[in-house]
Amino acid sequence: MSILAVGVCWNALFPPASYWSEEQAAEYNAAFNAVHAAQDAHQHGAVPDRDTLSQAHERYLNIRGDLESAQQARSRSSKVATVSGLLMLLAAIVVRRYWPQKEEIDG
Secondary structure, X not given: OHHHHHHHOHHHHOOHXXXXXXXXXXXXXXXXXXXXXXXXXXXXXXXXXXXXXXXXXXXXXXXHHHHHHHXXXXXXXXXXXXXXXXXXXXXXXXXXXXXXXXXXXXX
16 A cells, blocks of 8 residues: 555655756756757858767757656656555455455364
């Protein structure tokens, strides 16, 4: 039963900061801003260095992949705890309902 409660309260017990730190968020924002600045400069007629733009874009994609993984891990952990708790509760109900008690066996 407690696993079910943990699964239901997962987001309160484990805030996003437990999966994604402030430093990672700052790095993500910096990478996004670097790519955006390079693209914006290109739209205004400046010719960005292809290597710089490519490296900035690759860095952004890597960090974004890490963010998506952290988001999926948080969501998956919550679901696993909730489903596990529900299955254990269901198993306990079935065992209690249909498993013969010691008194019933002894007669």
